[in-house]
Amino acid sequence: MNFRLVWPVVMLALCLKAPVAVAAGLVIEHATVLPMTGAAPLPGASVVIEDGRIAAILPSGKAIPRGHKRIDARGKFLIPGLTDAHVHLMSDDMARLYLAMLGLDLPTKTNTQDAVLPYLANGVTQVFNLQATPGGFAQKAQIASGKVLGPTILSAAMIDGDPPNWPVGMTRVARTPEEGRAQVRKAAAEGYDLIKPYSQLKLETFTAILDEARKLNLPVVGHIPGRGQDTAKFVQPGLGMVAHAEEFAQRTSSPDPSLIPRYVLLAKASGAGLIATLTLDDRLLEMVRDPNSLKARPELATLHPTVRKIWLEHNPYVSRATPDYIAFIERIVAFNKLLVKAFADAGIPILTGTDAVVPGVVPGFSLQDELAALVAAGLSNDQALTAATRAPCEWIKSNCGTVAVGMRADLLLLDGDPLADIANTRRIHALVLGGRLIEKAELDRRMAALTAR
Ligand SMILES: [Zn+2]
Numbered sequence: 534m535n536f537r538l539v540w541p542v543v544m545l546a547l548c549l550k551a552p553v554a555v556a557a558g559l560v561i562e563h564a565t566v567l568p569m570t571g572a573a574p575l576p577g578a579s580v581v582i583e584d585g586r587i588a589a590i591l592p593s594g595k596a597i598p599r600g601h602k603r604i605d606a607r608g609k610f611l612i613p614g615l616t617d618a619h620v621h622l623m624s625d626d627m628a629r630l631y632l633a634m635l636g637l638d639l640p641t642k643t644n645t646q647d648a649v650l651p652y653l654a655n656g657v658t659q660v661f662n663l664q665a666t667p668g669g670f671a672q673k674a675q676i677a678s679g680k681v682l683g684p685t686i687l688s689a690a691m692i693d694g695d696p697p698n699w700p701v702g703m704t705r706v707a708r709t710p711e712e713g714r715a716q717v718r719k720a721a722a723e724g725y726d727l728i729k730p731y732s733q734l735k736l737e738t739f740t741a742i743l744d745e746a747r748k749l750n751l752p753v754v755g756h757i758p759g760r761g762q763d764t765a766k767f768v769q770p771g772l773g774m775v776a777h778a779e780e781f782a783q784r785t786s787s788p789d790p791s792l793i794p795r796y797v798l799l800a801k802a803s804g805a806g807l808i809a810t811l812t813l814d815d816r817l818l819e820m821v822r823d824p825n826s827l828k829a830r831p832e833l834a835t836l837h838p839t840v841r842k843i844w845l846e847h848n849p850y851v852s853r854a855t856p857d858y859i860a861f862i863e864r865i866v867a868f869n870k871l872l873v874k875a876f877a878d879a880g881i882p883i884l885t886g887t888d889a890v891v892p893g894v895v896p897g898f899s900l901q902d903e904l905a906a907l908v909a910a911g912l913s914n915d916q917a918l919t920a921a922t923r924a925p926c927e928w929i930k931s932n933c934g935t936v937a938v939g940m941r942a943d944l945l946l947l948d949g950d951p952l953a954d955i956a957n958t959r960r961i962h963a964l965v966l967g968g969r970l971i972e973k974a975e976l977d978r979r980m981a982a983l984t985a986r
Pocket of ligand 1: 619620621663
């Protein structure tokens with residue numbers, strides 16, 4: 534189209550849009566702000582939000598700009614929104630592929646709003662979709678356009694060796710270093726945010742994928758392939774995040790805690806951080822010990838009926854639950870707690886991630902469980918909260934994850950201090966999503982409607 538013909542239309546549109554741009558912002562007044570920047574809490578501060586960003590943080594007593602909607606947050610605590618750095622979003626194509634894999638014929642129609650609402654209800658304002666299908670990629674666009682109310686999504690393209698662990702569609706396949714590089718370039722061209730190298734890749738291809746991703750500035754979050762092979766060869770510069778603690782544990786059938794100091798040095802030297810997924814291990818152990826434990830979890834009512842049916846009637850973990858398997862999972866759980874604590878003590882970045890919707894891991898609710906699991910593993914409340922806020926945003930170099938001027942206004946207003954008791958992250962009074970205030974009552978109403986459906 535000829536630009537000169539378009540220009541008057543653009544000018545007119547800008548003129549018409551002008552009054553909207555100066556619409557009132559939001560001020561959260563008199564809260565105790567936990568900036569999560571490393572700075573001390575700010576009691577009685579007021580946070581000014583304009584155009585979806587934090588415009589100012591005013592100390593107690595400072596005059597508030599006029600014309601903004603004001604929220605009296607006396608006695609409340611304001612923290613950044615939470616990130617689940619390891620999820621699998623349910624979309625139509627994902628459901629179809631998964632059911633075909635299990636040989637089941639069940640309804641696959643998914644509703645994006647229903648799939649992402651539980652994240653918001655639990656304070657999760659950002660997720661990393663670590664196995665994005667084209668359907669999952671489209672969900673991201675639906676949220677970005679405002680059609681669906683949901684967390685910010687980063688989409689990872691999974692690249693595996695041949696044969697891959699997952700069906701093509703959920704994963705891409707690379708047999709050679711050249712194919713690995715080509716898959717990274719393709720994913721970048723398609724607009725993917727992250728690269729996820731997977732378990733069946735050969736070392737040369739894995740290394741080429743890391744190198745190509747570095748050239749294209751795409752962060753890499755991966756599994757450690759080559760079970761039984763030398764871990765040190767795979768944990769190399771360019772592997773930004775290891776997707777699970779159990780990637781280290783599962784190097785052998787009997788994880789050896791005496792290897793943990795070596796893994797710490799390895800991660801330090803390569804610059805890799807760790808997505809803990811401790812809650813995944815807790816749920817797995819619970820399920821294999823007692824398959825009925827799942828039914829006792831009320832949050833299962835928020836799941837897609839097909840997902841719930843798979844968990845309760847066709848659960849692949851439960852069917853594997855021999856005494857040997859249970860003992861194996863017990864060793865993994867014990868090892869992972871020690872590993873995550875050792876990594877945190879060494880200053881290696883830890884991110885909260887849950888692996889929802891793996892059986893037992895309920896979207897949104899699982900992130901709250903993950904925070905509790907990190908503290909149970911020996912991390913301080915501050916370390917756990919950092920893993921869910923600043924650390925993931927720092928890793929993807931995004932302006933989120935702290936309460937600071939210029940940051941995206943994804944915030945949680947809590948009824949209690951999470952640095953005093955991590956369980957207070959569950960006491961959500963209100964959510965701010967991209968500058969938009971969503972009161973607890975609205976979240977509750979939407980969740981009740983979802984559960985009723
Ligand atoms: Zn996963």
